[in-house]
Amino acid sequence: MMNISDKELGEMEKGYRATMINSLPGFKCLQLVGTMSENGHSNLGIFNSIFHLGASPALLGMIFRPDSAHHDTLKNIERTGLYTFNNVTESFYQKAHQTSARYPSGCSEFVECGLTEFFIPEFEVPFVAESTVKIVLKLCEVIPIKANNTTMVIGEIAHILLSENLIGNDGYIDHQKAKTVTVAGLDAYFNADLVARLHYAKPNLEPSIMEKFKR
């Protein structure tokens, strides 16, 4: 076992430390975030600091870094109040990763990275056509985080678009069937392989596997 103290962390070379800390907590929730600029230009960025906040109301959170390549995304969300989450699959993960490059403001990452815009009449905000699970969010709350000058953005789910065969009898969405990938660190992409779904845990009851959801 190796012990790494906060002092040793502080003395690490900057890139080494960034790679280590980014990969430390394990697999993360990955989404392509679609927005629309003031001039009606589509914008797309990849984010991996996304988290569930609650089901009722249905809220998702995400973090923006002050030095992000995705400064246009936050500006567009604050201006229009609308954005989309689009899952990433193995068939286009390299194009999704490419959206993290620092394209000049006004360039559409859809065009630059070879992904396809998709719209529905109800919302003036772009989806990624290649994604198998698409979500529209309405801006709900913006919270500045003092600790490191990042910004937390909370959105309420306004619309979901996905194939019916991804939804189980109990509402469970099957991301292995959707071919959703996950990410560790900033650049390591993974497929996920079901171990099992477990029943709701109660004291004095042994953990147990749902029969229909085991490998």
Add this chain to the structure above:
Amino acid sequence: MMNISDKELGEMEKGYRATMINSLPGFKCLQLVGTMSENGHSNLGIFNSIFHLGASPALLGMIFRPDSAHHDTLKNIERTGLYTFNNVTESFYQKAHQTSARYPSGCSEFVECGLTEFFIPEFEVPFVAESTVKIVLKLCEVIPIKANNTTMVIGEIAHILLSENLIGNDGYIDHQKAKTVTVAGLDAYFNADLVARLHYAKPNLEPSIMEKFKR
């Protein structure tokens, strides 16, 4: 393609909706959080709303729900300022899931769920011995979220404990080698299988795979 509007979401049966919304964003970062009570009792809870905030300072965030089975965890963190993150592997994911049961305050989930406490001299807070990546966090900031009465807790990484062979030349921590599992929704556990690591993305440069990190 199936369209689900916010109106339809609002009309769903509560359990169905919770399962759908929890599984909607895909794979999530999973950690067992270890704390110590006022009376010196160990406490352990499973969390899946964990996210990277920054590498310098090294900060991780997590969300507490107001109705959580883990009310002791937040209380302990606020009292002691210390907590641990411990990854979950396939070898004990059922025990990890069992910590989500509502045990009475004062019960140790280590004992109830069959997991092993582990301490190092520098910190009075329990790790999970079975975990292959262990982190100590010092409380940094507590932020109340108005949108749904949840609480965001930010911690700074104070110590890391892991096997040296999990760390790559560039600082990358290999969670597939660590056998870390990921979760979708509240109860679906997955192993991760590397697709590839990609090089840092730049405009006018094609996405490319790191030779040492492809399947």
